[in-house]
Amino acid sequence: GQNIDQPTEMTATEGAIVQINCTYQTSGFNGLFWYQQHAGEAPTFLSYNVLDGLEEKGRFSSFLSRSKGYSYLLLKELQMKDSASYLCAVADSNYQLIWGAGTKLIIKP
Protein backbone atom coordinates (compact mmCIF):
# COMPACT_ATOMS: atom_id res chain seq x y z
CA GLY A 1 0.00 0.00 0.00
CA GLN A 2 0.91 3.64 -0.17
CA ASN A 3 2.14 5.28 2.99
CA ILE A 4 3.38 8.63 4.23
CA ASP A 5 5.00 8.76 7.68
CA GLN A 6 5.73 11.85 9.70
CA PRO A 7 6.00 12.44 13.45
CA THR A 8 2.74 13.21 15.20
CA GLU A 9 4.03 16.09 17.30
CA MET A 10 7.20 18.07 17.85
CA THR A 11 8.16 20.83 20.27
CA ALA A 12 10.74 23.54 19.67
CA THR A 13 11.83 26.84 21.17
CA GLU A 14 11.27 30.28 19.70
CA GLY A 15 14.31 31.37 17.70
CA ALA A 16 15.61 27.84 17.24
CA ILE A 17 15.70 25.51 14.21
CA VAL A 18 13.47 22.47 13.74
CA GLN A 19 13.49 19.70 11.14
CA ILE A 20 10.28 17.82 10.34
CA ASN A 21 10.86 14.51 8.56
CA CYS A 22 8.64 12.73 6.09
CA THR A 23 9.18 9.27 4.63
CA TYR A 24 7.06 7.83 1.89
CA GLN A 25 6.29 4.62 0.04
CA THR A 26 4.17 5.25 -3.02
CA SER A 27 3.49 3.68 -6.39
CA GLY A 28 5.49 6.11 -8.44
CA PHE A 29 6.56 9.64 -7.64
CA ASN A 30 5.60 12.94 -9.24
CA GLY A 31 6.62 15.37 -6.56
CA LEU A 32 6.41 16.05 -2.85
CA PHE A 33 4.56 18.91 -1.21
CA TRP A 34 4.61 20.56 2.20
CA TYR A 35 1.60 22.47 3.47
CA GLN A 36 1.09 24.45 6.67
CA GLN A 37 -2.20 24.30 8.54
CA HIS A 38 -3.00 26.47 11.54
CA ALA A 39 -5.60 25.09 13.93
CA GLY A 40 -9.10 25.53 12.57
CA GLU A 41 -7.87 26.88 9.25
CA ALA A 42 -7.25 25.61 5.73
CA PRO A 43 -3.89 24.19 4.62
CA THR A 44 -1.66 26.60 2.72
CA PHE A 45 1.11 25.69 0.29
CA LEU A 46 4.72 25.90 1.47
CA SER A 47 6.90 24.01 -1.01
CA TYR A 48 7.17 21.53 -3.87
CA ASN A 49 10.14 19.26 -4.59
CA VAL A 50 10.41 16.97 -7.59
CA LEU A 51 14.21 16.73 -7.93
CA ASP A 52 16.70 15.73 -5.26
CA GLY A 53 18.18 18.49 -3.20
CA LEU A 54 17.34 21.48 -1.09
CA GLU A 55 14.84 24.19 -1.98
CA GLU A 56 15.14 27.32 0.14
CA LYS A 57 12.40 29.87 0.59
CA GLY A 58 13.10 32.42 3.29
CA ARG A 59 13.09 30.82 6.73
CA PHE A 60 11.74 27.56 5.31
CA SER A 61 13.68 24.96 3.33
CA SER A 62 12.59 21.59 1.98
CA PHE A 63 14.85 18.70 1.09
CA LEU A 64 14.16 15.63 -1.03
CA SER A 65 15.97 12.32 -1.56
CA ARG A 66 14.00 10.19 -4.01
CA SER A 67 16.30 7.16 -3.61
CA LYS A 68 15.61 7.12 0.14
CA GLY A 69 11.92 8.07 -0.08
CA TYR A 70 12.66 10.88 2.32
CA SER A 71 12.03 14.57 2.72
CA TYR A 72 12.38 17.11 5.46
CA LEU A 73 11.08 20.59 6.12
CA LEU A 74 13.52 22.86 7.92
CA LEU A 75 12.23 25.89 9.77
CA LYS A 76 14.78 28.45 10.96
CA GLU A 77 14.47 31.35 13.41
CA LEU A 78 11.24 29.92 14.76
CA GLN A 79 8.46 32.33 15.58
CA MET A 80 5.37 31.74 17.69
CA LYS A 81 3.24 32.04 14.54
CA ASP A 82 4.97 28.92 13.19
CA SER A 83 2.94 26.85 15.65
CA ALA A 84 0.82 24.79 13.26
CA SER A 85 0.51 21.39 11.68
CA TYR A 86 2.78 20.61 8.75
CA LEU A 87 1.41 18.23 6.13
CA CYS A 88 3.56 16.17 3.77
CA ALA A 89 1.96 14.92 0.53
CA VAL A 90 3.28 12.93 -2.43
CA ALA A 91 1.88 12.78 -5.97
CA ASP A 92 1.97 9.14 -7.08
CA SER A 93 2.25 7.69 -10.60
CA ASN A 94 -1.39 8.66 -11.31
CA TYR A 95 -0.78 12.15 -9.94
CA GLN A 96 -3.03 11.32 -6.98
CA LEU A 97 -1.94 13.14 -3.84
CA ILE A 98 -1.25 10.87 -0.86
CA TRP A 99 -1.25 12.81 2.41
CA GLY A 100 0.50 12.21 5.69
CA ALA A 101 -1.44 12.74 8.93
CA GLY A 102 0.56 15.87 9.67
CA THR A 103 3.05 16.95 12.31
CA LYS A 104 1.81 19.30 15.00
CA LEU A 105 4.60 21.75 15.84
CA ILE A 106 4.45 23.46 19.21
CA ILE A 107 6.66 26.50 19.71
CA LYS A 108 7.56 27.48 23.26
CA PRO A 109 8.87 30.92 24.29
Add this chain to the structure above:
Amino acid sequence: IAGITQAPTSQILAAGRRMTLRCTQDMRHNAMYWYRQDLGLGLRLIHYSNTAGTTGKGEVPDGYSVSRANTDDFPLTLASAVPSQTSVYFCASMSGTGNTGELFFGEGSRLTVL
Protein backbone atom coordinates in the same frame (compact mmCIF):
# COMPACT_ATOMS: atom_id res chain seq x y z
CA ILE B 1 -10.64 38.69 -2.79
CA ALA B 2 -10.01 35.78 -5.14
CA GLY B 3 -10.22 32.32 -3.69
CA ILE B 4 -12.52 29.49 -2.72
CA THR B 5 -15.70 29.94 -0.74
CA GLN B 6 -17.36 27.08 1.11
CA ALA B 7 -20.78 27.03 2.76
CA PRO B 8 -21.89 26.31 5.35
CA THR B 9 -18.87 26.73 7.63
CA SER B 10 -20.48 24.51 10.22
CA GLN B 11 -23.57 22.30 10.34
CA ILE B 12 -25.18 19.80 12.69
CA LEU B 13 -27.27 17.28 10.84
CA ALA B 14 -29.56 14.42 11.82
CA ALA B 15 -28.65 11.01 10.44
CA GLY B 16 -30.57 10.15 7.30
CA ARG B 17 -30.89 13.75 6.14
CA ARG B 18 -29.63 14.98 2.80
CA MET B 19 -26.97 17.70 2.82
CA THR B 20 -25.15 19.66 0.15
CA LEU B 21 -21.87 21.44 0.85
CA ARG B 22 -21.29 24.27 -1.55
CA CYS B 23 -17.96 25.27 -3.06
CA THR B 24 -17.30 28.18 -5.41
CA GLN B 25 -13.99 29.43 -6.80
CA ASP B 26 -13.27 32.57 -8.79
CA MET B 27 -9.76 31.74 -9.96
CA ARG B 28 -10.94 29.94 -13.14
CA HIS B 29 -9.06 26.82 -12.06
CA ASN B 30 -9.72 23.65 -14.05
CA ALA B 31 -9.30 21.07 -11.31
CA MET B 32 -11.35 20.93 -8.12
CA TYR B 33 -11.31 18.49 -5.23
CA TRP B 34 -13.24 17.52 -2.12
CA TYR B 35 -11.30 16.19 0.87
CA ARG B 36 -12.30 15.13 4.33
CA GLN B 37 -9.97 15.59 7.28
CA ASP B 38 -10.27 13.46 10.40
CA LEU B 39 -8.12 13.54 13.52
CA GLY B 40 -5.03 11.37 13.17
CA LEU B 41 -5.54 10.77 9.47
CA GLY B 42 -4.24 12.51 6.40
CA LEU B 43 -6.53 14.37 4.06
CA ARG B 44 -8.56 11.85 2.11
CA LEU B 45 -9.87 12.57 -1.37
CA ILE B 46 -13.61 12.04 -1.81
CA HIS B 47 -14.23 13.17 -5.40
CA TYR B 48 -12.46 15.31 -7.92
CA SER B 49 -13.09 17.08 -11.21
CA ASN B 50 -10.35 17.78 -13.73
CA THR B 51 -12.52 20.13 -15.76
CA ALA B 52 -16.11 21.30 -16.04
CA GLY B 53 -18.42 18.45 -17.03
CA THR B 54 -16.21 15.66 -15.68
CA THR B 55 -15.91 14.09 -12.24
CA GLY B 56 -14.03 11.16 -10.73
CA LYS B 57 -13.98 9.10 -7.57
CA GLY B 58 -11.26 9.49 -4.99
CA GLU B 59 -10.18 7.31 -2.11
CA VAL B 60 -13.43 7.49 -0.07
CA PRO B 61 -16.35 8.24 -2.43
CA ASP B 62 -19.08 6.05 -0.90
CA GLY B 63 -22.05 8.02 0.39
CA TYR B 64 -21.06 11.16 -1.51
CA SER B 65 -21.80 12.59 -4.94
CA VAL B 66 -20.58 15.64 -6.84
CA SER B 67 -21.40 17.59 -9.97
CA ARG B 68 -19.44 20.09 -12.06
CA ALA B 69 -21.87 21.99 -14.23
CA ASN B 70 -19.47 24.91 -14.70
CA THR B 71 -15.90 25.92 -13.89
CA ASP B 72 -16.69 27.79 -10.70
CA ASP B 73 -18.98 25.48 -8.71
CA PHE B 74 -18.35 22.03 -7.28
CA PRO B 75 -21.02 20.99 -4.73
CA LEU B 76 -20.70 17.86 -2.60
CA THR B 77 -23.89 16.02 -1.63
CA LEU B 78 -24.46 13.52 1.14
CA ALA B 79 -27.61 11.69 0.06
CA SER B 80 -28.36 10.18 3.48
CA ALA B 81 -25.94 11.30 6.16
CA VAL B 82 -24.45 8.82 8.64
CA PRO B 83 -22.46 9.53 11.84
CA SER B 84 -19.21 8.29 10.21
CA GLN B 85 -19.47 11.26 7.85
CA THR B 86 -18.82 13.60 10.77
CA SER B 87 -15.68 15.40 9.64
CA VAL B 88 -14.19 18.62 8.35
CA TYR B 89 -14.62 18.92 4.62
CA PHE B 90 -12.27 20.95 2.47
CA CYS B 91 -12.82 22.00 -1.11
CA ALA B 92 -9.68 22.78 -3.12
CA SER B 93 -8.71 23.85 -6.61
CA MET B 94 -5.63 23.77 -8.81
CA SER B 95 -4.89 25.62 -12.02
CA GLY B 96 -3.59 22.52 -13.83
CA THR B 97 -4.68 18.91 -13.69
CA GLY B 98 -1.41 17.10 -13.12
CA ASN B 99 -1.36 17.52 -9.34
CA THR B 100 2.01 19.20 -9.54
CA GLY B 101 0.73 22.65 -8.82
CA GLU B 102 -0.33 24.46 -5.71
CA LEU B 103 -3.66 23.50 -4.16
CA PHE B 104 -5.83 26.34 -2.93
CA PHE B 105 -8.18 25.34 -0.12
CA GLY B 106 -11.45 26.75 1.10
CA GLU B 107 -11.86 27.45 4.81
CA GLY B 108 -13.58 24.15 5.44
CA SER B 109 -17.04 22.96 6.43
CA ARG B 110 -17.34 21.28 9.81
CA LEU B 111 -20.13 18.71 9.64
CA THR B 112 -21.53 16.81 12.62
CA VAL B 113 -23.98 13.97 11.96
CA LEU B 114 -25.97 12.83 14.98
